[in-house]
Amino acid sequence: MSNAVAEKKKPGFAAGAANYLDERVGAGGILKEFGRKVFPDHWSFMLGEVALYSFVVLLLSGTFLTFFYQPSMEFVIYDGSYGPLKGTEMSIAYASSLDISFDVRGGLLMRQVHHWSALLFVAASGLHMLRVFFTGAFRKPREINWLVGFMLFVLGMAAGFTGYSLPDDLLSGNGLRIIDGMIKGIPVIGAYGSSLLFGGEFPGEYIVARLYGLHILLVPALILIFIAIHLFMVVIHKHTHYSGPGRTDSNVVGYPLMPVYVAKAGGFFFIVFGVIMLISATFTINPIWNYGPYDPSPVSAGTQPDWYIGWLDGALRLAPSHWEFVAFGGTWSMNILIPMIVGIGFLVIVAAYPFIEAWVTQDKREHHVLDRPRNAPTRTGIGAAGVTFYAVLWAGAATDLIATNFKVSLNQVLTSMQILLIVGPIVAYIITKRACLALQRKDREIVLHGRETGRIVRLPHGEYLEVHEPLGEFEQWKLIDFKDYQPTLARPNSKGKITINARIRAAVSRIYFEDRIIPVTQTELDAARHDHPEAIEAPVEQEAKQITQ
C-alpha cells in the first residue's frame, strides 16, 4: 500500500476526499449515477433554478440578520442614528431592525438583499410554475412533484409573510391587523383562534417572537425538505424536453449533469446572486424607518402587503362591504369569508389541476415531451383564465394607487375590478383557446404547404405560382408531434350502467376536446408533397444546412 502511494503522484485534496467518501459511503456510485443525469437546455428550464438560488441567498442573508435582530415586543426609547425617530417609544424588534439598517455595518444592504431575494424567490417560483403548467410538464409521472412545487410556492408566501411582520413597523403591523380580522371573521372559532395566535387581544406581546420561530425555523426547514424532495424527483423522473427529432417520451436530450451542467449551474448561481446584490445596492426596499413603529391607531395611505400576498389583500378589497349580516346570535362577515373561500378554492384548483386533467383524458401513459401551449388549447385557455383571475385580484390590492396615479375615482376602479374579476377570466379563456386553435390551423397549413415566400414564378406554359418553401424536418417535427385527444363518450361500465362519474367526464371531455385540430398524418404529408413537386428540391438544401451547422 505505502509503496503504491510512493510510486504514484500524491493525489490532490479533491481526489483524496472523493476517495475517502467513496470507500465509506459508496459516494462514487451515487455521484456517477447523478452525474450521468442529463439536463436539457432551454431558458425556461432555468426559472426553477432562479428560485433555488434566491433561496440560497435568503438563507445566507437571513442568517446574517439573525445575528442582530431581536424578536421582542418590549418597549424601548429609540436612541439610534435616525433623527426623526429619536426619543420615540417603540418595540425592541423595530429598534433592532432600525439598528440593522443604520448602525450595523452592511446591515441595510443585507436587509435589502434579504427582502429583494424574497420577492424574487416567490416570483421565480411562480413563473416556474406557469412554465410547468403551460407546457403540460405536470402530467404523469410528475403529478406528485407538481404538488411538491405547489407546496413550495405556498411555503414561500408563508415565509415572506412571517418575515414581513418581524420588523414590527407600521406597515407590517397593519398587515397583521388584517390577518387578525380575517381569523376573527371565521364563524365560531374565529375569536378563539385569534387570541390563541396573538396570546390574548391583538396585538399582544408574543406575536413577533412566535412569527420569528416560524420564520427562521419551521418554514425554512419545510422549504428545505420540499426542495430536497423536489430535486430528488427531478432526478428520478429526468427532465422533460421540448419536442424535436430524436426527442421522445423515452429519452432526454441535453448535456450530462457532470461536468457541463454543474459548471453552468455554478456560474448561473453567481449571475443570480450578482443581480440581487446589484439591485439591493441601488434600490430601496421596505424603508421601515419611513413607516414608523407599529401602533394600532394610525393607518398610512398606500398600505399594501408584499406582492405575493397582494392577491389575497385584493380579494378582501374587492368584496362588497355590505355582505355582512347578523343571524343566529352572531355576525356573519361574508365580506371576509367569501374572499377566504375564493382564495383557498383557487389554490386547491391549482394544486389539483394535474389530477383533474388526467381524469378527463384518462391518459395513463408517461409524458416526457412537453406540449407547445397551442397544442393543448383548453388547458392553455384555462391557464390564461387563472392568470387573469389572479392578476385582477393582485391589481385589486393596488386600487388606491391606480386611482391616484391615473386620476380616476377609487370607487370606479373598485367597481370595474369587481366586474373584471368575473368577466376577465371568461374572456381570457375564449380568446386564448381560439388563438391556440388558429395557431394550430396555421401550423397545419405550413406543414402541408410550406412557408409562403412571396416569390412568384411563371411557369413555361404561362401559369403563375407562388413558391412555398417547405419546412426542414426539425421544424416540421415540432409542428406535427403532438397527441390528439378525442372527446370520450359516456360508456356503460361492466354492469351495463352509465355512472354519473362517466357522464360528467364525458361532458367535461367534450368541453376540452370538441374543438380540436388534428395533427398532420403521414398520408396527408405524402399527399401534400405530391401536390407541390416544386417544393421537393428545397428540403434537401435545408437539411444539408441543418447538418453542417
Added chain:
Amino acid sequence: MAFKRNRRSPLAAIIVMAAGLALTGGGYAAATSAVEAAKPVSAIATAEQVTEGKKLFAANCASCHGKKGEGSSGSNVVPSLIGVGAASVDFQVATGRMPGQASGPQLEKKKPQFTAEQISQMAAYVASLGEGPAIPTDAMVAADGDSANGNTLFRINCAMCHNAVGAGGALTHGKWAPALDGVEARHVYEAMLTGPQNMPVFNDANLSPKDKKDIITYLKYVEETPSMGGYELASLGPVVEGLFTWVFILGFIIAITIWLGAKSN
C-alpha cells in the same frame, strides 16, 4: 431653503415680515400664538393694499364668490370667504388652486396666476371682510423644530391620507390627498390651518403652532435627506416593489439566460 423658491417679490416679503415683527415686538414669541397674529396682520395691511385687493377680487373672484365674498348657494355652491382669513387666500391662490376652474371631484393645482404682491393684496382684502387666520411668519414655518415629534404627529394625523412619507394617497370618489414633496413650508402651515377642500382643519388647539412647525421640520427632513437605501421607487411601497421584481429583476435574469443560451448555440 425652500424659501429660495418663494414667488413673492422681495418687497412683499419685507412687508409681511415687518408686519410679523411689529406685532410681536421682534420676538420669536410669535411662534406660540398664531391666532393672535391674525388680527394685526390684517390690521396693519395698508388701506391701499385693501383697495387694490378689492379691485383684483372684483375682477377675478367675484364671479364665483360674490361681490363681497359672500359666496353663493345656488346650483354651484361656492363658499363664503368672510372669515376664512389671509392664510386661506394665500394658500389657495399661491398654490394655483384659485381662481377655481370647473373640473372633477376636486379642484386641482395650477400654475399660480398672480404675483406675490397681488396675492397679498387680495389676502388683505379678504382678511378685511372678517377675522380669520393670518399668514404665518417665516419664523413660524422654519424647519428647525423637532423632527421626531413631527414624525409622530404626521403619522397620527396626516399619514392616513398623505402616506407615511407624504407621497399622497387616494380618497373616495375620485378625490385624493396630494403628494407633499416640494410644497412650500408656508403652504403646509396654511393647509393645516385652513383645511382646503377635503382636508380637515387642524386649528391651534388641535396642533399647536409648535406642533405644526415640527411637522414641517419632518416633511422638510424627508424632502432634503437623500434616500438611505438607494433609489426610492416613488415611495409607493410594496406594489411598486413587486412590479419592479417581476419586470426588472426577473426580466433581467431571463434576458441573461436567453442571451447565454443564444451564445452557446
